[in-house]
Amino acid sequence: MDKGKIFRDLHASTFVMPNPWDVGTTKLLTSFGFKALATTSAGFAFSRGLPDGAVTFEAMIHHCREVTAATELPVSADLERGKGDSPEQAAETIFAAEAAGLAGCSIEDHTGDPDNPIYEFSHAVERVAAAVEAARALKHDFVFTARAENFLWGKTDLDDTIKRLQAFEKAGADVLYAPGLGDVDMVRTVCSAVTKPINIMARPGFTVADLAMAGVKRISLGPWLTNFAYGMLETAAREIQQDGTFGFTRAAMPFGKLQALFREGGAE
Template identity: 70%
Template sequence: MDKGALFRQLHEAPGAFLIPNPWDIGTAKLLASFGFKALATTSAGFAFSRGLPDGAVAFDMMITHCKEIVAATDLPVSADLERGKGDSPESAAETIFAAQAAGLAGCSIEDYTDDPDNPIYDFSLAVERVAAAAEAARALHNDFVFTARAENFLHGRPDLDDTIARLQAFERVGADVLYAPGITDIEMVRTICSSVSKPVNVLAVPGFTMPALADAGASRISLGSKLTTHAFGMMQRASREMLEQGTFEFSKDCMPYVDLQRLFSTGSL
């Protein structure tokens, strides 16, 4: 069975599954060794690892990164491809073809324009882009799980009604998974999940739990850039300790060198 089909099966199983987001080859191998069933890239996490702000990674560089993550693990990998190759429906379709050629089992495309003055695509264009991407996904020889994202809540437009209308329209034109990042209220998650029939991805935030999200109807829980920013936070706290206190207590929380050496030498902990 191809990885796209395996990835689809995870969404069709009862309950919810957790899909963590590595930002490089090492973290992909590490997360795979822990027993997760699938991985997803993070556009922000990869950008930060390159010393760039989120949104500043060129599409070709992102695809190269995706190929590296796919090659690092036997797990299905989905990619955060932001708004894809461009603004048009045709570019959305081209994004799917590029993703499949990279070996990905799925990917997501946003309705965020990358224009701070007009951050969300007009409704009709957003739907046309999703329709073109979904049609491209259906044309592939292997199974491919396409996720359509409604970005209102991440970009200053906390309009639940419009978000649901977009997700419902994305479902009608063929998206496999629906995703509205930035939701922080479990009842909103429940409302979204009850408003559509396709699997819903939810971005984990403090206060959410896997059992509560599964009960609310979510199928997939992702972390976005949270593992990356957590690692940066650990660096920040360690640096402050060394500079301000002159101590090295942070090293008590380090993953043992021998474990990482074993993992990267043999492929298992």
């Protein structure tokens, strides 16, 4: 079964791709009938008690192996800027991703440097081109997503974002992604400026129907499910500390349901 081909074919229509952050949430989300999953760099970092961006590439790849081993679904990975800054390291990122069992991955044009957060245009395009060349050299189909990160790092320049996405498309990226777009009109403008499938991260005010009408093919959740889970834990902790009550237990997933779900995976 070529999961890369299965994953690629999903982009013919609009689908939602949620983001688990560990093996347990991978199995839980798989049980709901989603067609594909994606890792979340922020969610995984938070699960390790680290801020987003602080996880090593080696740790991310190990995490990807655990996630792909826990589901039969195609999995794409948020691999941040990849193994390093150079085009050669972008290519190495693709080879490592494929070896981890992934059906696809994304690499972004964020540098990791707060003083200079976005790669210079030509260098960003060279990185994408190198990643595309590596993906095409693989034995199995592999869906490469190129990310333009302007809106996440204070550069709310839609024209430059579109310029980058168009260049990434020309370089051969399979899917294009500009996280942080603020409204459906922006999303529609981006979708109309390129021909490759667009991934959009869910946010308050967006609906699946609206994004599909705007031309979006893939909707990911990024860290939202992780943030929601931590928010519920915070609410429960505050209830215990402030009220001395345990009403939150009424909304907890039943122990037996979790036991049954994870029993299917067998013992380690």
